[in-house]
Amino acid sequence: xxxxxxxxxxxxxxxxxxxxxxxxxxxxxxxxxxxxxxxxxxxxxxxxxxxxxxxxxxxxxxxxxxxxxxxxxxxxxxxxxxxxxxxxxxxxxxxxxxxxxxxxxxxxxxxxxxxxxxxxxxxxxxxxxxxxxxxxxxxxxxxxxxxxxxxxxxxxxxxxxxxxxxxxxxxxxxxxxxxxxxxxxxxxxxxxxxxxxxxxxxxxxxxxxxxxxxxxxxxxxxxxxxxxxxxxxxxxxxxxxxxxxxxxxxxxxxxxxxxxxxxxxxxxxxxxxxxxxxxxxxxxxxxxxxxxxxxxxxxxxxxxxxxxxxxxxxxxxxxxxxxxxxxxxxxxxxxxxxxxxxxxxxxxxxxxxxxxxxxxxxxxxxxxxxxxxxxxxxxxxxxxxxxxxxxxxxxxxxxxxxxxxxxxxxxxxxxxxxxxxxxxxxxxxxxxxxxxxxxxxxxxxxxxxxxxxxxxxxxxxxxxxxxxxxxxxxxxxxxxxxxxxxxxxxxxxxxxxxxxxxxxxxxxxxxxxxxxxxxxxxxxxxxxxxxxxxxxxxxxxxxxxxxxxxxxxxxxxxxxxxxxxxxxxxx
RNA sequence: CGGGGCGUGGCUCAGCUUGGUAGAGCGACUGGUUUGGGACCAGUAGGUCGCAGGUUCAAAUCCUGCCGCCCCGACCA
Numbered sequence: 001x002x003x004x005x006x007x008x009x010x011x012x013x014x015x016x017x018x019x020x021x022x023x024x025x026x027x028x029x030x031x032x033x034x035x036x037x038x039x040x041x042x043x044x045x046x047x048x049x050x051x052x053x054x055x056x057x058x059x060x061x062x063x064x065x066x067x068x069x070x071x072x073x074x075x076x077x078x079x080x081x082x083x084x085x086x087x088x089x090x091x092x093x094x095x096x097x098x099x100x101x102x103x104x105x106x107x108x109x110x111x112x113x114x115x116x117x118x119x120x121x122x123x124x125x126x127x128x129x130x131x132x133x134x135x136x137x138x139x140x141x142x143x144x145x146x147x148x149x150x151x152x153x154x155x156x157x158x159x160x161x162x163x164x165x166x167x168x169x170x171x172x173x174x175x176x177x178x179x180x181x182x183x184x185x186x187x188x189x190x191x192x193x194x195x196x197x198x199x200x201x202x203x204x205x206x207x208x209x210x211x212x213x214x215x216x217x218x219x220x221x222x223x224x225x226x227x228x229x230x231x232x233x234x235x236x237x238x239x240x241x242x243x244x245x246x247x248x249x250x251x252x253x254x255x256x257x258x259x260x261x262x263x264x265x266x267x268x269x270x271x272x273x274x275x276x277x278x279x280x281x282x283x284x285x286x287x288x289x290x291x292x293x294x295x296x297x298x299x300x301x302x303x304x305x306x307x308x309x310x311x312x313x314x315x316x317x318x319x320x321x322x323x324x325x326x327x328x329x330x331x332x333x334x335x336x337x338x339x340x341x342x343x344x345x346x347x348x349x350x351x352x353x354x355x356x357x358x359x360x361x362x363x364x365x366x367x368x369x370x371x372x373x374x375x376x377x378x379x380x381x382x383x384x385x386x387x388x389x390x391x392x393x394x395x396x397x398x399x400x401x402x403x404x405x406x407x408x409x410x411x412x413x414x415x416x417x418x419x420x421x422x423x424x425x426x427x428x429x430x431x432x433x434x435x436x437x438x439x440x441x442x443x444x445x446x447x448x449x450x451x452x453x454x455x456x457x458x459x460x461x462x463x464x465x466x467x468x469x470x471x472x473x474x475x476x477x478x479x480x481x482x483x484x485x486x487x488x489x490x491x492x493x494x495x496x497x498x499x500x501x502x503x504x505x506x507x508x509x510x511x512x513x514x515x516x517x518x519x520x521x522x523x524x525x526x527x528x529x530x531x532x533x534x535x536x537x538x539x540x541x542x543x544x545x546x547x548x549x550x551x552x553x554x555x556x557x558x559x560x561x562x563x564x565x566x567x568x569x570x571x
Numbered sequence: 572c573g574g575g576g577c578g579u580g581g582c583u584c585a586g587c588u589u590g591g592u593a594g595a596g597c598g599a600c601u602g603g604u605u606u607g608g609g610a611c612c613a614g615u616a617g618g619u620c621g622c623a624g625g626u627u628c629a630a631a632u633c634c635u636g637c638c639g640c641c642c643c644g645a646c647c648a
Contacts, residue, residue, distance in 0.1 A: 012609065037640065037641090262648070314647095316646055318647095331648045426617090477606085510606070512609050513607095513608090
């Protein structure tokens, strides 16, 4: 295509609203424009990238037995009430009313809609297994949309749903998708890692996230060097400490700790270490107040607490609640004499002796408190957040942490949705069985953003060839008749040989074209200028390395094809 | 939800403290000179200063409310 006829509004200056690299470059290179917070228009160049990614996804999904369908964006509240997610999903669900005041939502994901379809039209084990997918616009009213396509309120997502006769079959379906995802992100040119993940609002028994490793990633992952364990920190297991204290319990004492509210302040005040402290965090759940105990140097993992208790909602208690439970302001809560029965604790608390805890009285703590003698705990569990340096739960070396962008997520759903919605089929014996489900998502726009995060330099984007908007950017460097003629001929012959070429045929100075080409980031540039033509050559320049080859224009189409990835050459 | 910041031509921003005829650079358009890394000269067009109300002889500027956008935080007791 020709630049003079395409809408590619590149920006010379950095837009004020963009913070991270991918967002900035997408705006500057003319890929996207914002319509509202977290809502974007895809311009021609941006859409080409989206389509490239979608195409790779379709090929790999189809190859793995998926079949494409398309579900509506709007769905009625009734379906969501059946699974309880009309309430459970909370404020993130984009809700709308029709003219009759009936509730609808704009789908953030489509388990309800697909399960409704399957329960109506799939009756027999003969129709299973089934894997249906779609690439559709999704809506999530994010608490904080940010970073352009990285976290939008409206975004394009591939979502797939598998239905199997039994657990065994479901595992197979899951594995197929897991493998397909490996191929998809590899083909997109990404450096990524599959990690164990929390299942969040989707639910189900287990899941893996596909994380693109990048500094700006919103997720933290932990992993061991041996590669035996990698997980989202929300989920990462923390092993109980190997050692338990053998100290002799000393008598409990109440001591003044004026103004010492934080672990830091208390340790300074009492000249001790966080390892000898037990923090008491008070939470409110929809039904009760709850105390969670962790060692002073540890952090409560709220995801784990929610999961343990089956809660959708968990918030730290406000000052009022804290006062009611402890009789003290925030900062002095402790398990001794606390006005709640529900006290749960992290494993690490169990082996401690003679610890410091809050006194449930202003400016007061207890020292030499001991479990069972001075306070009791109704349940021990893994409730803390894993951190760098912890032993790997799979026995490998110490855990490390990294940042990741979640581009894909695969879930083993089990029968959560089929049960709630009655998606059953008849097995060979004529017995009614619940379909066993899985679901699998990929953020298409986020994948594009992640690719830019991993592939750019100071001048602009450096697209991996398979998802580049064009393979080659042809720059005619002057308006002379010779250059125009040669460029046109080359443009035609490149198209003939199947190369996707963007020809900058504008009446612009060479510098402007160079800068735009570097910004837009096609993997290769072809420069045609009067100097080169006088010697019978054009220049082929690799965007990534800046390496230049001079060759006669006639040889270029042939040569260009050899540079393109196998899968593109084949098309 | 809390805190902070911003909203002035297509873009980046100045002007606001101390009210008095709305500015710059880039971009666009016209003509000319240029032409291998964001040219130069001359000229032209383009803004209800986010919206509403208030104070004032007079408001981009002061006050109030609302809307939009960006960033940080959302409690580790």
